[in-house]
Amino acid sequence: MMVSVTEAATHGTGLDSAPPGDLGWNLGMVLRGYQSLFEDVVEGMPSGIRGFQIVSAVIHRDPPSQQALGAHLAIDRTVLTYLIDDLVKADVVERIPAPSDRRARKIVATDKGRELLEKYEERVAHMESDLLAGLGEADRKTLTSLIGRLAMDIHRAQPGSIPCEAMDHLP
Incomplete structure (x- = not known):
């Protein structure tokens, strides 16, 4: 039986009765x-x-410089x-030279990079769909929306945190 996020919260089946931690x-x-x-x-x-994250950010976010790309992805410049x-x-x-500052560099995708990202985005989208298959469509949308909001709140509060380090510290 599939229980929605809302049902779980209102019927005490997990979210509101879970212990701290x-x-x-x-x-x-x-x-x-x-x-x-x-x-x-x-x-x-x-x-x-x-590599996927870099190419995705370059294509979808179009950061003005390599430095801005690093800041967005929270990847050390070295x-x-x-x-x-x-x-x-x-x-x-x-x-390429950054239009705003000729001393800085802007990273742009090549045609090969755009094709490669499209291929891998299809794979990632399918994988994410499979991962969330146990949830109904409304719960998928709610979950991804809430996680996105929470992530942005945390990123604003801790702009220097590096998401990749989270994996290094899991039990």
Whole structure:
């Protein structure tokens, strides 16, 4: 029997009766499951998950500079340089002078990079759909909306936090 998020909260089947600390365990389990599946579906993408995230941010967010890209993804600039070097070598992205500051570099996707992202986005979308298959459509939308809002609240409160480190500290 599928129980909606709203039903669970109002009927005491989990959300309102969970002891303190269960949220962390639940989030950790979801993150582990997601990470494992994500790694599998982006296998073959230059620089793996981080390569996917970089190309996705470059195409969908269009950051004005490499520095802005690093800040958005919370990737250390030294690490970001190596990741971008690998993506440039694979002809997925290129560095061009930033229009706002000729000393800075803007990262743009190549045609190959756009094609590659489209291919991997299809895989990721299918994986995410499979991961959430146990939830009804309304609950999927509610869950993703709430997690997105919570993530942005945390990001605003802790702008220097690095999401990738979360996996390193799971029990």
